[in-house]
Amino acid sequence: MTELAAGSLAGALAPRRRLVLLRRLAGHRSFQIGLILVAALALAAIFAPLLSDHDPSAMKVRFRFKPPSAAFPFGTDNFGRDIFTRVLYGARVSLWIGLAVAAMSGLLGAAFGILAAQFRRLDPFVMRVMDALMSFPAILLALGVTAALGPRMESVIIALTVAYVPGGVRLVRASGLVVRELDYVEAARISGASNARIMLRHILPNSISPLLVHVTFVFAYAILAEAALSFLGVGVPPPTASWGNIIAEGRDYATQAWWVMLFPGLGITLAALGLNLLGDGLRDVLDPRLKAQG
Amino acid sequence: MWRLISYRVLQAAPVVLIVSILAFFLINLLPGDPAVVIAGDQATPEAIAAVRHNLGLDRPLIEQLGIWFWHLLQGNFGASLMLNQSVLSAMVERLPVTLSLTMLSLLITLPIGVLAGAVAAYYRRTWIDSAIMSLALLGVSAPAFWIAILSIIVFSVGLRWFPTGGYAPFLSDPLLWLRSLVLPAAMLSLFQIGFLARMTRSSMLDVLSQDYVRTARAKGLGEWRTVGKHAFRNALILIVTAIGILLSTAIGGSVVIEQVFALPGVGRLVVQGILARDYPLVQGVMLIYGFAFVLINLAVDLIYTLADPRVRYD
Numbered sequence: 001m002t003e004l005a006a007g008s009l010a011g012a013l014a015p016r017r018r019l020v021l022l023r024r025l026a027g028h029r030s031f032q033i034g035l036i037l038v039a040a041l042a043l044a045a046i047f048a049p050l051l052s053d054h055d056p057s058a059m060k061v062r063f064r065f066k067p068p069s070a071a072f073p074f075g076t077d078n079f080g081r082d083i084f085t086r087v088l089y090g091a092r093v094s095l096w097i098g099l100a101v102a103a104m105s106g107l108l109g110a111a112f113g114i115l116a117a118q119f120r121r122l123d124p125f126v127m128r129v130m131d132a133l134m135s136f137p138a139i140l141l142a143l144g145v146t147a148a149l150g151p152r153m154e155s156v157i158i159a160l161t162v163a164y165v166p167g168g169v170r171l172v173r174a175s176g177l178v179v180r181e182l183d184y185v186e187a188a189r190i191s192g193a194s195n196a197r198i199m200l201r202h203i204l205p206n207s208i209s210p211l212l213v214h215v216t217f218v219f220a221y222a223i224l225a226e227a228a229l230s231f232l233g234v235g236v237p238p239p240t241a242s243w244g245n246i247i248a249e250g251r252d253y254a255t256q257a258w259w260v261m262l263f264p265g266l267g268i269t270l271a272a273l274g275l276n277l278l279g280d281g282l283r284d285v286l287d288p289r290l291k292a293q294g
Numbered sequence: 295m296w297r298l299i300s301y302r303v304l305q306a307a308p309v310v311l312i313v314s315i316l317a318f319f320l321i322n323l324l325p326g327d328p329a330v331v332i333a334g335d336q337a338t339p340e341a342i343a344a345v346r347h348n349l350g351l352d353r354p355l356i357e358q359l360g361i362w363f364w365h366l367l368q369g370n371f372g373a374s375l376m377l378n379q380s381v382l383s384a385m386v387e388r389l390p391v392t393l394s395l396t397m398l399s400l401l402i403t404l405p406i407g408v409l410a411g412a413v414a415a416y417y418r419r420t421w422i423d424s425a426i427m428s429l430a431l432l433g434v435s436a437p438a439f440w441i442a443i444l445s446i447i448v449f450s451v452g453l454r455w456f457p458t459g460g461y462a463p464f465l466s467d468p469l470l471w472l473r474s475l476v477l478p479a480a481m482l483s484l485f486q487i488g489f490l491a492r493m494t495r496s497s498m499l500d501v502l503s504q505d506y507v508r509t510a511r512a513k514g515l516g517e518w519r520t521v522g523k524h525a526f527r528n529a530l531i532l533i534v535t536a537i538g539i540l541l542s543t544a545i546g547g548s549v550v551i552e553q554v555f556a557l558p559g560v561g562r563l564v565v566q567g568i569l570a571r572d573y574p575l576v577q578g579v580m581l582i583y584g585f586a587f588v589l590i591n592l593a594v595d596l597i598y599t600l601a602d603p604r605v606r607y608d
């Protein structure tokens with residue numbers, strides 16, 4: 001079979017197959033719950049200014065340590081700041097960091113994984129660097145890199161990307177190594193397809209599904225890790241609200257004002273839960289090996 | 295077999311080298327002048343020059359790297375600025391706390407995680423499966439440090455079952471040692487149990503759908519022996535690989551948990567080091583952990599290879 005024929009065959013099948021996958025996803029229980037949770041949190045983050053007329057860092061000492069009430073649904077902290085508003089704005093920071101880390105580690109993972117699979121000389125070098133990065137516990141690596149780059153949001157994104165890139169690289173390389181041995185890819189190579197064409201038309205599409213599943217879980221891990229870094233005081237610096245640093249600030253008076261640290265923690269849990277459910281759904285539907293088991 | 299083992303060992307050697315280079319660049323990565331960052335904003339030019347000289351930052355980069363490797367070969371992992379102590383001795387002092395914490399946590403994690411995952415797989419698509427997997431999902435989704443603070447409020451402040459913090463070495467007061475570690479270790483285990491249960495369930499499901507399990511059932515082998523002997527034993531192989539990941543996340547998690555429970559371990563040392571701009575300390579600790587995990591991952595790989603004859607490297 002020529003490469004052209006294989007390509008057009010795949011092209012003809014693609015829309016119907018895509019429809020089947022989408023329908024199966026839409027009917028998957030965890031995917032549904034995950035999607036609702038993540039969409040609700042994302043919308044709350046985007047429309048934060050519409051949902052609350054407070055300023056997230058406005059201090060009103062008169063109202064300090066107010067328990068949850070109609071005026072302050074989640075209560076106030078030691079500066080009289082509205083926790084509901086801070087959690088909303090914190091969602092922006094935490095979700096943005098998670099999304100950025102998922103996207104960047106996915107892109108870099110795809111790039112290095114494909115290069116390692118296609119150019120066999122490059123492979124040992126890339127993979128040994130990934131092994132080395134994986135030798136550091138992820139949180140510790142992120143802690144070291146953020147410390148070196150300074151406590152800023154960008155540092156947190158870079159640090160967590162560095163920590164989560166190796167997983168993506170390994171995944172894409174592994175599926176790339178299988179794909180490049182397939183007959184039709186061999187045929188494409190013999191009929192003169194360039195390296196770039198093989199990488200982009202054959203290896204990349206075949207690794208997209210597992211990478212998508214992986215990246216969804218990275219999104220969840222990154223939100224948890226950002227919270228941990230900010231809690232330790234090396235993440236997003238105050239007064240900018242992130243779910244992690246609201247908990248860190250609320251910790252000192254957790255016994256007298258439990259609401260300060262309760263609600264941002266619930267935010268983190270719901271976000272990670274939603275993303276893990278999304279990932280579970282995507283994996284069940286996209287990974288045919290596990291399909292029969294449910 | 296020996297070829298395989300030597301191949302894996304040889305593969306680990308460049309990783310050790312790259313780990314050391316990565317740790318070296320951690321300090322040279324500091325934006326601007328590392329000496330200024332370390333000495334602080336208010337430091338006098340003389341103080342900055344002293345820091346630069348002490349850390350050898352006034353030498354060419356390649357020479358610094360050479361000195362770094364020379365020191366490593368002698369087992370010198372650098373010296374802490376804030377403690378006036380070598381990184382190695384500072385770490386060795388605190389390692390028993392961290393190891394007690396992570397080992398106790400693994401002791402809690404392994405039986406519960408494996409059992410929960412196996413039971414869920416066996417009763418798949420029943421309410422038992424759903425209940426166990428929902429809890430496991432909660433375990434991998436809730437931030438451990440947050441649950442840990444809540445647990446202190448409930449169990450230590452409210453019910454007074456555990457001390458709110460602090461630590462006693464095992465040899466001086468075994469009872470206090472256990473009492474001060476049970477709650478932190480349990481909190482550290484929440485994520486791990488969830489992770490392991492999810493992993494065990496899917497690998498058990500994999501095995502239960504295999505032909506040899508069907509054969510075992512077909513030839514009239516009892517259900518207990520089929521699942522217990524054939525399925526479970528095969529799923530255990532996957533758990534060997536999980537150990538490496540579990541240890542790594544436990545050490546990572548211990549950094550946060552030690553901070554919450556004020557345990558004087560290595561994780562707390564690193565955080566103090568970062569806040570005090572003691573970069574050589576952070577660098578040294580990361581390096582030692584990095585080396586340790588190269589060895590752990592190598593050991594896991596070798597055990598995995600020996601345990602499963604199907605695994606072969608080309």
